[in-house]
Amino acid sequence: MKRDIRSTLLALATSGVVVVGSAACAGASPEPGAENVSSASAAEPQTLSGELQYIAPGELAIGDQAFFVSEETQILAGIYACPAEDGMDENGQGTVECDLETVEEALQDGTVILAGAEVNDDGIATWITEHDPEGPGIPDDGDQDGPGGDDGAAEEPGGFTGTASGELEYVAPGEYIVDGTAFYVAEDTVITAGIYACADGVQDPDTGNVTCDFDEFDATLANGTVILASVEMVDGIATSITEFEA
Incomplete structure (x- = not known):
């Protein structure tokens, strides 16, 4: 049987899950097939949104932009990564602190994790937040103070036509x-x-x-x-x- 939620208008998934834990390895090399992903060291300050990709231990990517994860990176999940009964807030953002190793393992097992991440000019994520695929995601203008931030209004529910x-x-x-x-x-x-x-x-x-x-x-x-x-x-x-x- 199909879920009842599919019979109503559902928000499109534009951002998703992620986690933090161990220090990023600055010398990590992309795995085969990741040649088109930009080097994390070349990243400029920006907010990313989309499907999270595993490149190497401590190195992830969203879209064509790779970035590193450090011990200071703030990571909140709770939906597909580190799932919990009350793993997200009313805006569909993950609320559970999750370690990087758990997220990397989920990604390597084929789990689709959608996430929002802020990457500084050193190519290191300052925060990574999982989002419910049915939720509004993070603002397109990147005007957000990070997980749970109040700056920047969330997008209205909707989806691609x-x-x-x-x-x-x-x-x-x-x-x-x-x-x-x-x-x-x-x-x-x-x-x-x-x-x-x-x-x-x-x-x-x-x-x-x-x-x-x-x-x-x-x-x-x-x-x-x-x-x-x-x-x-x-x-x-x-x-x-x-x-x-x-």
């Missing part, structure tokens, strides 16, 4: 990411598949399309099957998901 295509990333039941855009599945979302998802599905005699049941589609993604799809969204809710071949 338009079409995005690419490989679907599984976040949670009925919650996916495509081309860097998070979205939810509603009760009336039309899922057309038949390639890898619902491969044995019955084609419509008039259109030739295979309508895929949500539970089967979700289970296929959760099992790690690569599915390419075009997704039409309104306010972060998918109106249709159409699988296509590479």
Whole structure:
């Protein structure tokens, strides 16, 4: 059964989780595949928001910007990293102090962690905060005093409206990411598949399309099957998901 929350308008995930603990290793080298991530040492003061990536011990990235984590970095999680029953506040920000090793382990295990982080001109994160994917995230202008800060108003709930295509990333039941855009599945979302998802599905005699049941589609993604799809969204809710071949 799909979560009830997917039948309502849900906020788009634009920022997420993170943690701090051990001192960053300034000499850490990016792992293979991280060649396009900017060197942390070249980072300028800025606020980052998006999916957290593991580069090396003590070195993470958001988007194409890498940064280091020091012992002074303030890290709050509680949702997917260091999950707790009351792990976030009313704004969807993590409230649980979490160690870097736990976050790195979660990232290496494939957990999708969305986070906001402030990086100083030395390329070191001053704070990292996990955010509920259904929450407003951090302000686009970066005008925030860090975790729990009062400066800068949160964005109004909402989500992307338009079409995005690419490989679907599984976040949670009925919650996916495509081309860097998070979205939810509603009760009336039309899922057309038949390639890898619902491969044995019955084609419509008039259109030739295979309508895929949500539970089967979700289970296929959760099992790690690569599915390419075009997704039409309104306010972060998918109106249709159409699988296509590479």
